[in-house]
Every structure is written in structure tokens, then in C-alpha cells.
Amino acid sequence: MDYLTRKDELMILSILKLGDEASLNMIRDHLNTNTDRKWSIGNVFVSLERLENLGYIHPQLGEPTGKRGGKAVKYYHVSKAGMHVLKETRKMQDGLWEGLYDVVFGR
Numbered sequence: 001m002d003y004l005t006r007k008d009e010l011m012i013l014s015i016l017k018l019g020d021e022a023s024l025n026m027i028r029d030h031l032n033t034n035t036d037r038k039w040s041i042g043n044v045f046v047s048l049e050r051l052e053n054l055g056y057i058h059p060q061l062g063e064p065t066g067k068r069g070g071k072a073v074k075y076y077h078v079s080k081a082g083m084h085v086l087k088e089t090r091k092m093q094d095g096l097w098e099g100l101y102d103v104v105f106g107r
Contacts (some may be wrong), residue, residue, distance in 0.1 A: 001088055002085055002088070003085065003088060003089045003092055004056075004085055004086060007047055008047065008050070008051055008056070009025075009086065010031060011031075011044070011048060011051060011075060012031045012056065012057065012078055012082055012086050013050065014031055014034075015027065015028045015057060015076050015077065015078050016078055017030060018030055020094075021073065021075070022075055022076045022077070023062075023073050023076070024041065024045060024048065024074065024075060025041070025074050026078075027044055027076070027082070028040075028041060028044045031044065033041050033069055041052070048076060052076075054081075055079055055081045056079055056081055056082030056085060057076050057077065057079060057082055058075055058077055058079050059074045059075065059077075060074070060075050060076075060077060061073070061074055061075075062074070062075055066078070076082065
């Protein structure tokens with residue numbers, strides 16, 4: 001069984017959260033806002049390229065805009081395989097966390 005790395009999981013969760021607005025810049029902004037680190041465009045791009053090569057996400061070109069000199073923005077969507085590996089990763093994590101909440105959080 002394949003599982004996502006934490007970084008890949010964050011990428012896929014960001015794409016799902018952003019929906020049709022999941023472009024490279026929006027994904028980076030979402031990660032910068034919701035994690036305790038600053039993500040470079042290059043770091044996010046390499047991760048997205050890797051997920052695409054694995055078949056977990058697929059890009060779709062939007063309409064060309066004047067903002068980018070007539071270039072189209074690439075938007076990312078999670079594939080069925082990506083959803084499957086995300087679910088399997090979560091199930092594995094839930095199993096590892098089972099019975100540890102009180103130990104970790106002291107309740």
C-alpha cells in the first residue's frame with residue numbers, strides 16, 4: 001500500500017480546500033497561511049510535479065489572461081487515485097493515533 005508523505009498530504013488537502021482556484025500561487029498562499037513555514041514557489045512546484053507524475057493530481061489550463069502576458073493559469077485537481085491514497089493515508093494515521101490522544105495531549 002502506498003501512503004502520502006506529510007508534504008504531499010498538505011498539497012492534496014490544499015488543492016481540495018481551494019477547489020477550482022487551486023493554482024500554484026493559490027496553493028502556496030494557502031500553505032503559507034495555514035502552516036508554520038514559508039513555502040517557496042519552487043518547493044510547491046516540485047511537489048505538484050511529483051504528485052502529477054504519480055497520477056494523484058492532474059492539471060487543467062484556465063483561460064489566458066492579460067495579467068500573465070496572455071498565458072493561461074494551470075489549475076490542479078485531485079484524481080481518483082489521489083483521493084484513494086489520501087483516504088488510505090488517513091486510515092493509517094488514525095490507526096497509529098488510536099489510544100494516544102490522552103498520552104500526547106494529557107487529558
